[in-house]
Amino acid sequence: MKTSTRHLTANQLRGLDKIGDAFIPGDQDLPSFSACSCARQADRVLAYLPDTDRRDLKMLLALFRLLPGSFLVLLVRLLERGQNIAGPLGALLRLARLGLKGLVMSLYYSGQTGEDYTGPSSLEVLGYEVSVYLDDLRS
Secondary structure, rough: OOOOOOOOOOOHHHHHHHHHHOOOOOOOOOOOOOOOOHHOOHHHHHHOOOOHHHHHHHHHHHHHHHOOOHHHOOOOHHHHHHHOHHHHHHHHHHHHHHHHHHHHHHOOOOOOOOOOOOOOOOOHHHOOOOOOOOOHOOO
């Protein structure tokens, strides 16, 4: 099992798994974020972040590693409600939600899983397949 990536340490990956599970806990059909090991694919997204944003995200993920999962679930609920909060606090919550949820959802719904995961990806469970129609080009 891959314990770190090019951009994330093992502790930061564990923090990403924990916040990912707060957003996507899984159910009887879909695996949880951490179960499908999609955090191991984080370099595909993090490679395109500016260095300062990546550094800040890494610090936040390391903090998430230390926090209880129940606290992170409450944090996600607060972030989701931040859309209705005016002023600077609401703006900060909306920005945090966009960044964290965007990372988690991009990884989870990419169809890519970790090397140690043997179950179906979220896209396979949903029966979703992206394809490009090329028959018109073959004539």
